[in-house]
Amino acid sequence: MDRPKPFSMIREFHLADWFTLGNACAGMGALFAVMSFLQSGDRLHLQYACALIPLALAFDVLDGRIARWRQKSSALGRELDSLADVISFGVAPAVIAYGCGMQGLYDRIVLVFFVACGVSRLARYNVTAEKLSGGTGKVAYFEGTPIPTSMLLVAVLWVAVAQGALGDALWGGVWWLAGFRLHPLVLMFALSGSLMVSRIRIPKI
Numbered sequence: 001m002d003r004p005k006p007f008s009m010i011r012e013f014h015l016a017d018w019f020t021l022g023n024a025c026a027g028m029g030a031l032f033a034v035m036s037f038l039q040s041g042d043r044l045h046l047q048y049a050c051a052l053i054p055l056a057l058a059f060d061v062l063d064g065r066i067a068r069w070r071q072k073s074s075a076l077g078r079e080l081d082s083l084a085d086v087i088s089f090g091v092a093p094a095v096i097a098y099g100c101g102m103q104g105l106y107d108r109i110v111l112v113f114f115v116a117c118g119v120s121r122l123a124r125y126n127v128t129a130e131k132l133s134g135g136t137g138k139v140a141y142f143e144g145t146p147i148p149t150s151m152l153l154v155a156v157l158w159v160a161v162a163q164g165a166l167g168d169a170l171w172g173g174v175w176w177l178a179g180f181r182l183h184p185l186v187l188m189f190a191l192s193g194s195l196m197v198s199r200i201r202i203p204k205i
Helices: 016-040 043-070 075-099 105-133 147-160 184-197
Strands: 141-143 174-178 180-182 201-203
Touching: 016 075, 016 184, 043 147, 043 180, 075 105, 075 147, 075 184, 105 184, 141 180, 141 184, 147 184, 180 201
Parallel strands: none
Antiparallel strands: 141 201, 174 180
16 A cells, blocks of 8 residues: 655645645734733734734635636635634634733623634535535625625724724723623624624625
8 A cells, every 4th residue: 555655735735725824824923923912012013913914815815816727726725725714814803802902701702702603604605615606616605794804803903003092991991791891892893703604695706
């Protein structure tokens, strides 16, 4: 029996898959930047974290275009894309929000809900993509808002960081409910997550 060659999985990667990995790396960079902020208190790290999300989106757009241009796609590439999106557009925005001060109990519940919605939305897309394509190989529309729309939330947070509106100085202040904190700004994550798991049809451009 032939033994698999070393790094045989990497050898099977298409060009688009490397751009997908660039997406994941940008998301991880954002996570590390938030950790650096929490250690140092330097707001510049939060701005770096926010800036890495548009970079992740650029990689995400390019991997799809390259796959269509080269007419090379695979189930591995699709799963890789979803996992990268979870990091860059699910976990990273939630961690950036936490770094900005959404650290109360209710804040954490909402941020976990947001990530869970993002994961669920991607899983639903992967399962139903073939059905939605109608046998044409091209999906005509998304069900629920795509997870990269979380970049809009990151843009809001970037402005908040630039203005020094962090912690209890976040826009909307802080509410105390049953002894636990809630920053009303976190509710935009609740709305975003709810839209991702909705049945709203978004035409795919």
